[in-house]
Amino acid sequence: MNYSDIQQHLGKDAESLLGFNTPKISKDLLHLPSPTFVDDIFLQTNRSSQVLKSLSALYGHGRLAKTGYVSILPVDQDIEHTAGASFAPNPMYFDPENILKLAIEGGCNAVATTFGNLAIMSRKYAHKIPFIVKINHNELLTYPTKYDQIMFGSVRDAWNLGATAVGATIYFGSENSDRQIVEVAKAFEEAHQLGMACILWCYTRNNDFKKDGINYEVAADVTGQANHIGVTIQADIIKQKLPENNGGFTTINFSKSNPLMYSDLSSDNPIDLCRYQLANCYMGRAGLINSGGESKGESDLTESIRTAVINKRAGGTGLILGRKAFQRPFNEGVKLLQAVQDVYLSPDITIA
Template sequence: MNYDDIVTLLGKDNEYLFSYTSKTIDKSLLHLPSPTFVDDVFAPSNRVNQTLRNLQLIYNTGRLAGTGYVSILPVDQGIEHSAGASFAPNPIYFDPENIVKLAIEGGCNAVATTFGALASVSRKYAHKIPFLVKLNHNELLTYPNKFDQVMFGSVRDAWNLGAAAVGATIYFGSEESDRQIVEVAKAFEEAHSLGMATVLWCYLRNNAFKKDGKDYHVSADLTGQANHIGTTIQADIIKQKLPELNGGYEALNMGNSSYGKFDKRIYTELSNDNPIDLCRYQVLNCYMGRAGLINSGGASSGDESKDLFDAVRTAVINKRAGGTGLISGRKSFQKPMKDGVALLNAIQDVYLETKIDVA
């Protein structure tokens, strides 16, 4: 897709996304994706040489190689959402080899999936595309369902199967979050010592975050703080849902309740209602972009046109906000492989298009 195709796809209602100039933190203050991002941001850090090499490998793989942007295929839904529910739309993905093939043919920088999936094909593919092993999961077989991320394997096992990176999820705001923070921080320390990069799924989970008909799990201020904690435990890349609103702290502090600490300038100076500036607030909390922000692609609607529209719009917002890319799974693997490849390529086209710049 070229620039005109992208503008046409998003339509007149979204034309403002292409001309908008951020009214919050100027882009000159951000650590933006670039061909020298690893040299500029990670080389002066405490990351060991092998970690720098694996970060550079990820940034130099696929259609976005050498741009500083990343496109990652995540398929951990066989555990997170159950295999039958996830793969029924396209049963070929019960076979992990097809997951890796989709990532390669789709021009991705890396493929993210489970220990078992990557181990089953590691000797054939570990040298062909960077592996990102997901360390922990929430499983839905326990009755009644519970929601907790538990470790499914060791960092050493991920290293043994040839992983370039490890990933993990923390449910910030949940009763289990303290334990998860400790577990993941220790795992990321070990991963870095072994030379692997680290990616953190910084998700919120607490029923109290839904209030007065609004879902603050996707609020810029709360997700931004989750990003800040994730960067603090040394995630190299932060995965976060695209923000859809703001005011989480304010809403949760109404009445007699007391939640966290906030400053109203979060809403008036550091962000506003524009989706680009909502996303930029997430970037700010990733140490001004020192940890790259990748937004998730979300669920598939089952409608190919809508999936394409949503994915491309998310990519435009992420890129113009100063983000690092997209991690899109269900929208790509829950359809025929050729259509999944086309969707991944459309996302990548946004990051390759020089006319779409940082706002």
């Protein structure tokens, strides 16, 4: 996909996104993706040689290899949203091998999925694409439905099946968040000791974060602080939903904020909102990858390209896109993944 194709997909948003060059936070303050990102950022940290090796494997695989950007295929929805609901549009993905084939054919840096999916195919594929084991999940078989991330296996088991990294979710703002923070922090410490990289799904979840029909679970200020807690427990990469609004702290009237957060550090432009998320990732020392979200059918490609453009121009590290790829025919999923990667490969799409 070339630059003109990307412009066409953006439509009426093309000018406001591709032409935006007045960010509130200057790119000069950021640590931006580059071919030498692991050396530039992680070489001076407490990460061991084995963790550096794992990070290099993640950044060095697939179509985006050695660019500083990543494209990850995540398939944990079979637990998070039930397998039937997730795979009904494309039942071939009940077989975990097809998940791995999609990630490989799609040119992804890595595949992120469950203990079971990776363990059942470990010897055949662990050396062919970096594995990210999702170590905790929200299961939906309890009634009435509850929302809590619980551990599904051990960090040692992830290492044994050949994982390059572990991934975990924390529902910041939920009644269970304190326990989840402690559990995941301990898991990340062990993963680093074993030489694996760590990726945190920094999601906020609280029904009281919704007011007057607006969902502030995806507000830049709220998600930005979730990111900041994530890097505090030493996540190497942060996964976050693209911000859709701002002012969650002030509207819900909780936590603490400063008016400068909204006047001097952000604006209504989606790139500025995303950059505020990145600022909370130690100004990009930990990479920010945004999620692709649910599949909505024909608009998936356009929405994915839009998200990639916002993330890249904000200074982010890439996209972690699942349902939009695996809930469509295999070849179409491959093309969608590669179209998103083309955004990061395009020299015409620059950092704002």
